[in-house]
Amino acid sequence: MLLENKVVLITGASRGIGRATAIEAARQGANVAINTFRDDAVAAEVVAEIEALGRKAVVFDADVAQPDSATGFVQAAVDALGRVDVFVSNAGICPFHAFLDMPVETLRRTMEVNLHGAYFMVQAAANQMVKQGDGGSIVAISSISALVGGEMQTHYTPTKAGVHSLMQSCAVALGRHGIRCNSVLPGTIATDINKDDLADPAKREYMEGRIPLGRLGRPEDIASVVAFLASDMASYMSGSALLVDGGAFANFQ
Ligand SMILES: NC(=O)C1=CN([C@@H]2O[C@H](COP(=O)(O)OP(=O)(O)OC[C@H]3O[C@@H](n4cnc5c(N)ncnc54)[C@H](O)[C@@H]3O)[C@@H](O)[C@H]2O)C=CC1
Numbered sequence: 037m038l039l040e041n042k043v044v045l046i047t048g049a050s051r052g053i054g055r056a057t058a059i060e061a062a063r064q065g066a067n068v069a070i071n072t073f074r075d076d077a078v079a080a081e082v083v084a085e086i087e088a089l090g091r092k093a094v095v096f097d098a099d100v101a102q103p104d105s106a107t108g109f110v111q112a113a114v115d116a117l118g119r120v121d122v123f124v125s126n127a128g129i130c131p132f133h134a135f136l137d138m139p140v141e142t143l144r145r146t147m148e149v150n151l152h153g154a155y156f157m158v159q160a161a162a163n164q165m166v167k168q169g170d171g172g173s174i175v176a177i178s179s180i181s182a183l184v185g186g187e188m189q190t191h192y193t194p195t196k197a198g199v200h201s202l203m204q205s206c207a208v209a210l211g212r213h214g215i216r217c218n219s220v221l222p223g224t225i226a227t228d229i230n231k232d233d234l235a236d237p238a239k240r241e242y243m244e245g246r247i248p249l250g251r252l253g254r255p256e257d258i259a260s261v262v263a264f265l266a267s268d269m270a271s272y273m274s275g276s277a278l279l280v281d282g283g284a285f286a287n288f289q
C-alpha cells in the first residue's frame with residue numbers, strides 16, 4: 037500500500053476527483069480528513085466508504101475561500117488523526133461563461149475559491165508539516181487548462197495556471213523542510229463540474245474526439261496519480277506537473 041498509516045487531507049472531497057482521491061487514499065492505507073462545503077449527506081457517504089475500508093475519516097465543512105477555513109481544517113484533522121502527512125488541494129469551481137460580459141462576481145468567486153482557497157489551504161498545511169519537522173507531500177489539482185485556453189473559461193484557466201505556479205514556488209519555499217509540492221493537470225474528467233457543458237452531445241463528441249485514448253477521464257484516473265505523487269514512490273519529485281489527459285494535449289492534428 038502506498039500510503040499506509042499516513043494522514044491525508046483533501047479539500048472539496050464530497051464529489052468527483054476529490055471524492056475518488058479520498059477513497060483511493062483509504063484504499064492505500066491512509067486515514068483521511070475531508071473538507072466538504074454544504075454537502076453533508078454526500079460527505080456522510082464518503083466517510084462510510086472510508087470506514088468500510090478499515091480507515092478513519094473526519095469531515096470538516098467549510099468554504100475554502102475563507103482564510104479561517106484553512107487553519108480550521110488542519111486543526112480538525114490534527115485533533116482527530118494526530119498529524120498531516122499529505123495535503124491535496126482539490127476544491128474548485130468552473131461556472132462556464134463568455135468573456136465579454138463576465139459578471140464581476142463570477143470572476144471574483146472563481147479566483148477566490150480556486151486560487152486564494154488553494155493558497156490559504158496549502159499555507160496552513162505547510163505550517164503544520166513544518167511544525168511536525170519530518171516533511172510531507174502537497175499535491176494541487178491544476179488542469180490541462182493551465183496550458184491551453186477555453187472560450188467560456190477566461191476566469192477559470194488563469195486560476196489553474198496559478199495553482200501550478202503556486203506548487204512550483206512552494207516547492208522552492210518548502211524544499212528545505214523536506215516538503216514536496218507537485219501539481220496534477222487533469223484533462224476532461226466527467227464530473228459534476230462539467231455535467232451541463234457535456235450534456236450538449238456535440239460538445240461531448242468533440243471533446244471525446246480530441247482524446248487519443250478515446251474516452252473522457254474518470255475521477256479514479258486522477259486519484260491514482262495523486263496517490264503516487266503523495267507517496268514515497270515519488271520521493272524525488274517536487275515542483276513537477278503531471279498531465280493526465282488521455283493524450284489530449286499532444287493531439288494537435
Ligand atoms: N472535471 C474536470 O474535467 C477537471 C477538473 N479539474 C479540477 O479538479 C478539481 C475537482 O473538480 P471536479 O471533481 O471535476 O468537480 P466536482 O464539481 O465534481 O467537485 C468539486 C468539489 O469541490 C467542492 N467545492 C466547491 N466549492 C467549494 C468551496 N468553496 N469550498 C470547499 N469545497 C468546495 C464541491 O463541493 C465538490 O466536492 C477542481 O479544482 C477542478 O478545477 C481540473 C481539470 C479537469
Ligand SMILES: C[C@H](O)[C@@H]1OC(=O)[C@H](O)[C@@H]1O
Nearest residue numbers: 130179181223224229230
Ligand atoms: C470544467 C471543464 O470541463 C474542465 O475543467 C478543466 O480544468 C478542464 O480543462 C476541462 O475544461
